[in-house]
Amino acid sequence: xxxxFIDPEGHEHLVEGEAGENAMRCATRALIPGVIGECxxxxxxxxxxxxxxxxxxxxxPEPSSQExxxxxxxxxxxxxSRLTCQVVLGPELEGIxxxxxxxxx
Amino acid sequence: xxxxxxxxxDIDFAYDDVxxxxxxxxxxxxxxxxxxxxxxxxxxxxxxxxxLLKSAFEDYDHFDATAGYKLIxxxxxxxxxxxxxxxxxxVSRALVNPLFMPVKVRSYVEALIEPIAHELCDRMEGQREVxxxxxxxxxxxxxxxxxxxGIPVAEESQFMEWAIKMIDFxxxxxxxxxxxxxxxxxxxxIIDARRADPGDDFVSRLTQAEYEGESLSxxxxxxxxxxxxxxxxxxxxxxxxxxxxxxxxxPELCALARGSDKDREAxxxxxxxxxxxxxxxxxxxxxxxxxxxxxxxxxxxxxxGITAANNDPTVFPDPRRFDPSRDNREILTFGRSSHFCLGMxxxxxxxxxxxxxxxxxxxxxxxxxxxxxxxxxxxxxGVRNMIVQPYGEA
Numbered sequence: 001x002x003x004x005f006i007d008p009e010g011h012e013h014l015v016e017g018e019a020g021e022n023a024m025r026c027a028t029r030a031l032i033p034g035v036i037g038e039c040x041x042x043x044x045x046x047x048x049x050x051x052x053x054x055x056x057x058x059x060x061p062e063p064s065s066q067e068x069x070x071x072x073x074x075x076x077x078x079x080x081s082r083l084t085c086q087v088v089l090g091p092e093l094e095g096i097x098x099x100x101x102x103x104x105x
Numbered sequence: 106x107x108x109x110x111x112x113x114x115d116i117d118f119a120y121d122d123v124x125x126x127x128x129x130x131x132x133x134x135x136x137x138x139x140x141x142x143x144x145x146x147x148x149x150x151x152x153x154x155x156x157l158l159k160s161a162f163e164d165y166d167h168f169d170a171t172a173g174y175k176l177i178x179x180x181x182x183x184x185x186x187x188x189x190x191x192x193x194x195x196v197s198r199a200l201v202n203p204l205f206m207p208v209k210v211r212s213y214v215e216a217l218i219e220p221i222a223h224e225l226c227d228r229m230e231g232q233r234e235v236x237x238x239x240x241x242x243x244x245x246x247x248x249x250x251x252x253x254x255g256i257p258v259a260e261e262s263q264f265m266e267w268a269i270k271m272i273d274f275x276x277x278x279x280x281x282x283x284x285x286x287x288x289x290x291x292x293x294x295i296i297d298a299r300r301a302d303p304g305d306d307f308v309s310r311l312t313q314a315e316y317e318g319e320s321l322s323x324x325x326x327x328x329x330x331x332x333x334x335x336x337x338x339x340x341x342x343x344x345x346x347x348x349x350x351x352x353x354x355x356p357e358l359c360a361l362a363r364g365s366d367k368d369r370e371a372x373x374x375x376x377x378x379x380x381x382x383x384x385x386x387x388x389x390x391x392x393x394x395x396x397x398x399x400x401x402x403x404x405x406x407x408x409x410g411i412t413a414a415n416n417d418p419t420v421f422p423d424p425r426r427f428d429p430s431r432d433n434r435e436i437l438t439f440g441r442s443s444h445f446c447l448g449m450x451x452x453x454x455x456x457x458x459x460x461x462x463x464x465x466x467x468x469x470x471x472x473x474x475x476x477x478x479x480x481x482x483x484x485x486x487g488v489r490n491m492i493v494q495p496y497g498e499a
Contacts, residue, residue, distance in 0.1 A: 028434050036434050039445035040163060044198075046207055046450075069199065073206020105207045105370070105450060 004097040007033040023084035024048040034100035041085035049074040050098040052082040058092050076101050111143040119145040122481040130413045139397030149406040153413035155420045157397045162441035173389030181274040181281035183328030199316040210450040221248045222462035229495050237493045238346045246341035246455050250333050253307045268334035289327045296323055337448045341455055343382035343487030347480055350488045353472045362460045371429035373456040381438040384412040384486040411437050469497030
């Protein structure tokens with residue numbers, strides 16, 4: 001499945017995502033600038049924040065309360081803000097776009 | 106574990122300076138990814154391979170750190186995030202987490218961190234030569250914590266003594282427990298005052314914190330405040346000393362440090378990779394496990410070889426080269442998983458701000474020529490002292 005990342009410079013990256021992996025792993029595997037994921041996906045570092053735009057007709061599950069709390073502490077949050085380590089890729093998200101914020105810190 | 110013969114038996118990684126740690130690790134690596142070495146006089150398992158170390162950080166079945174930390178830190182430090190696991194850890198961490206998130210830490214830079222960096226530079230002003238570790242690197246993160254807690258300037262040196270002693274439990278148990286008692290007595294008065302009249306400061310926020318119906322008792326706040334010093338001050342000062350030593354020896358890196366915020370972020374991250382302040386992190390195995398070709402038994406002590414993993418050539422090509430442009434997403438300096446270092450953002454902002462302010466105030470700063478500068482220590486690693494010339498050649 002195809003996942004689109006827009007990095008902080010505005011460059012588009014199309015990455016072949018694997019169903020079942022989280023979007024942070026997909027991004028770091030493809031060396032997308034600005035997605036760090038330093039804690040490895042435990043919602044402990046807040047360095048994989050992105051703005052998520054699911055494809056038309058699809059929606060992401062609501063963030064857990066722990067993810068919500070972490071997002072609240074991120075920089076420049078928007079209603080579409082997610083920790084990408086908590087977004088599990090699946091066929092229904094084919095073509096999902098993640099916009100990487102200007103800075104995680 | 107006692108039947109195992111350590112490699113390099115003449116070296117004790119708890120006590121020896123090991124200025125050549127990277128070379129020792131290269132040699133140890135030829136014997137396997139996990140090898141026995143000597144630590145506090147006894148054999149322990151040193152984990153060096155990056156993939157294995159990452160998996161150990163994430164494996165709470167076999168490497169749950171809490172039992173070991175209870176032995177070496179709870180008597181003097183009390184119950185802290187380091188000695189908690191599972192739900193108790195999750196809730197306790199959530200109570201303090203907002204104070205360490207990126208948006209909050211960004212506000213500390215202008216209000217707190219940058220003024221302290223300037224204050225320490227003020228003290229170097231006009232001097233031809235300065236010992237940089239004692240003048241800047243060491244007091245800098247310490248003062249960030251004392252000012253964060255609202256400690257009066259006149260009391261700062263007393264706090265420095267308590268902070269140093271509290272973590273000395275494995276070497277001086279009585280002294281460590283006494284220091285913690287004195288620290289607690291002092292801080293209790295501040296906690297009482299903040300509970301009675303809370304403001305927007307750090308201690309008030311702790312007294313007011315609530316998460317899923319839980320709040321922080323005075324005892325928990327005191328333990329948490331005590332942990333701030335070893336976790337947030339000693340580590341950052343050691344790394345700051347290593348970082349400045351490397352930069353000041355390399356004019357190209359100094360030029361880069363005068364560049365953009367992104368440049369400084371990259372330099373700091375490479376410094377954290379190359380000489381992590383917690384070079385080897387002691388952890389006790391919580392269950393038997395076959396790991397990296399050896400049998401590690403429950404209760405065996407291990408050393409999480411952060412410096413080794415951060416210099417694993419299969420993950421970081423040409424690892425001894427200081428290269429801020431490399432991809433550093435896989436560094437293990439701050440650990441991994443749910444016990445990932447709570448203060449990571451504070452440490453990074455402190456180090457980045459130090460680079461910005463010092464090179465702005467002293468554009469010609471350089472090392473005094475002719476010195477031998479060594480990075481020393483295996484548990485906490487940094488530079489013991491280095492003379493700088495703030496205005497360059499005199």
